[in-house]
Amino acid sequence: MPNLLVCYKWTLDEQDIKINPADLSLDSSRAKGKISDFDRMALEEAAQIVEKQGGAVDALSYGTPAVKQSLKDVLSRGPNKVYYIADASAEIADGAVTAKVLAAAARKLGGYDLILVGEGSSDAFNQQTGPRLAALLGLPCVSFVAKMTLEGNTLTATRKLADCTEQVTVTTPAVVQVLSEINKPRIPSMKQVLGASKKPSGEIKLADLGLSPQELAPKAVRKSVKGFVMSRKNVIYKESNAEANVQKLVASLAAEGLR
Amino acid sequence: MSDDKFDVIVVGGGPAGCACAYTLAKQGKSVLLLERGNSAGSKNVSGGRLYTYALELVEPGMYQRAPLQRKIVREQIMMLGEGSAMTLDYVDYGFGEEVPQSYSVVRASLDEWFAAEVEAQGAMVGAGILVDGLVEKGGKIVGIRAGEEEMYADVVVAADGVNSLLGQKAGLFPDVKQHAVGIGVKETIELPDEVISQRFALKAGEGAARVALGCTEGISGGAFLYTNQGSISLGIVFNPEQAAKHGRQIQDIFQDFKTHPAILALIEGGTSVEYGAHLVPEMGFHGIPQRLHREGMLVVGDAAQFGINTGLIIRGMDLAIVSGLAAARAILASSSPAEAGPLYMRQLEELLLLPNMKVYANFHNIFAMPRVFQQYPQLANQALQFLFRVDGKVPEPMAKGLLRILKSNVSFGQLAADGWKAYRSL
């Protein structure tokens, strides 16, 4: 029976982040955390596999101490146990550091048939954790998976790429990066929510992962972050007479040189 | 004990539910607190003042841990005229010498904190769970249903708010009537804390609470303003029945009030950050349903329509907490679920909730007098304008002028009738 590991990220909810119009700085003081949207599909996929064919799912996250807020939520989505590395270094960790920390933790935990990740994090959306993790762990990587089945130690997957759809097979252990279309994540039911508080969590200390300060130094550093401001004409026709609206719009398009 | 059976299930993570669950858990009961929002407080809107005594009843000193905003030392009453306003500003640093009498609060943080306190007492807290039904067996309530799943308890406490769908499902009372509630709308406006202190003549940590009349276009209702840490809660409560008849959208009336020069001066430069709305029980003692319990179920807080509005004092959260506490004490004292209901009613008396509400029982009659919301505030403003005006012309004799202003707003008959009615209501 398969042993699965899902890596997830605890991110700020972008809906709670405000742009200060004066200097376009971001105010995230009121922002709540959430399990990164796309990681929910990875959690759901793992949960469905185990619900169908048995086995066990663990979850793993590397984040600032705020990652502890995620434990109940993540456990309500299927995993039997959650491991977390809560360390301030995560605040500035880049894709290189994150993958190294997760790889070291996954190696330490050991024995997983599949490691699942989402297609990108909902904050930075760098989309590199999965393939990087596979490279570091020496595992094959199946990216952008729209559908998957696991039979014994053979994973069959449908990859959706821009120009084609690929059917691939791989012998486990492997890393799978799932597309958001692979499933619709559950709204945890009452019993799943309540059951989560009885499930175990385990903290892994960053210091116990044997990574050197050099390995933990980010190679990509954020220099500035500014809110994006859309500046548009915002000419809206809202009379109750649809024909009048259409005529005005057509005239506007003509004035813009489009027809 | 099995996984799906508790001593008590509390539905709703507001002040009533939390106070109840906290007290029960502290006394060793197995308690499940369920909240439909993703976190407690995330679905809740209130004007924003908590009278501290209620938290003190739950546990002395508890208020010191709570994320309260500002200690209210200024009580203000405002009468708005067209482009003018009269404000009565009462300062009292002595309100509650040892324990400050009241604080402004923001529910998103207050309720979240309270639910965490409940959890720390050993109760199980489940957020993001919508309870949509009750489980009944042999004429008793024995549990709740959320989606396909059920959970069981000796007693279910419905702290599910003013709409109390659960109370209705239990057959305890019919849906609230439109004359019995107010519709409150509220904007939260952020301003630097120092600016708020300055504008309201407050020291750091001190707050002002204001009620305003004359801003509802004659609809029964009034406005409120509370100073928080770094924000101001500004809103109006309308009688929905009258508002509908009046015909102007309530948001538009609210926005006019917000930009009334006397209000604008207080919030200018601020940033609107949230808009909420909520029903408020308005009938006071007479609005309390006949039945607040049946075997296996108690109704607390807004769900029981507990609220006091004297026009000057608006109370809801404290009554919610007291009723939650009353329910908890009743459950702790009862040896069977059947006993809990009558004991709860007795606790509501002993904890002085019902006696308090009885004192103000007829106050809603005052709000049934339409002139309170337009003519009288206007009268006050016109009178003051008359008294303060100096323009070089020969003024009308004072008595004559005041009489003219009085008569233009209200007849002697109306005045006498209103005065008598108000006196009778007190």
Add this chain to the structure above:
Amino acid sequence: MSIKKLSPEDLLALNKFAVDEGNPHILVDKTKCAQCTARPCLVVCPARCYRQKDGEVNFEYAGCLECGTCRVVCTYGGVTSWNYPRASYGVTFRCS
């Protein structure tokens, strides 16, 4: 930013909503609304979820503040079903 009058759209835009697409938590029967001349919902819904267009009452649940006013004022049975949104959906207040 300075304070100005905000339209209902502006006010709702301040809030955080998770819309349960295709799953309205409030059901409105337009044939009932057609018989109602008072239409209090158009005036008192603080989110203006109810709007009149071409003589018809249109209901949009996406900006609902979950207050219950429409249910309470509707005397014609136009609001046929009123529930809270499913868990994790609807409005989330952060500073109220």
Add this chain to the structure above:
Amino acid sequence: MAGVFVFSEDLALARQLLTPALELKASLGEPLVALTTSEAGAKELAALGADRAIWLKTEAAPEQLALALADLLGKEQASVVLVGGTLRGKHVASQVAARLDAAMATDAKTLKIADGKLEITRVLYAGLAVAEEVLVLPAVATVPARTFLPPSAVAQAGAVETVELAGDARVTITAVTATGNEGVDISAASMLVSIGRGFRKQDDVKLAADLAGAIKAELACTRGIAEDEHWLPIERYIGISGQTVKPELYLAVGLSGQVQHMVGCRESKLIVAVNNDERAPIFEAADYGIVGDLYQVLPLLTAALKN
């Protein structure tokens, strides 16, 4: 040896990559090397300014080359590697970065060298913000299609080399189906009619198709229409995890304009919205808009624009 390297399995994209790469080459004073999987492609890239163009001779799919490519780039001591930002490209870039222990960023919109480091800009929080990031060298960055125009041909073409690469055979491809998108690349279309949840059933998509036909536009859609309803193929989906487009005209019909969608189209020259919900965020993001029922507006608009 050092160098600025570009790689994309998509030749059109590889050409575009040369433009920022030429600037980086100038800043770093290092040669520009283009990697591609076809011989003709290599020749073409050499003619567009690559000092060297390497034909990666292989039977393997691009992402199967990731580790071998990383070894090649390691041997070449690449300073900067620009990879075409397709899904395959992102896979390759991530694994190359891991193997080289290099910094990496996806979807770089601007790139420059400053203080011996690679500075890029990219969006954060589903488009809410734009970040400047500084990547130490060696650095890997993916660049989305159509971010840059290809450079013009140079007088003297670079050298063309051939390197045979073995693919990683651990992932076996058993079947490949070309996606039925009639060969249309919506990111190349100059006009798009994009649809969202305002459409009640699949048949109604015809209303949008008629409009698109009238103005010779392509159809696009939101994530929900492609992934949940499957009314349009996934390649027509615009958004954070879908396509990014910047047409002359983006006509958004019955879509609310969530930031996750808008990030994919906000660089459009003109955005026009049709939506019955006046408070839909799409109107904030639109130059022109009609508040109204799309079932009523679209036929009128189609008729009006036909002439």
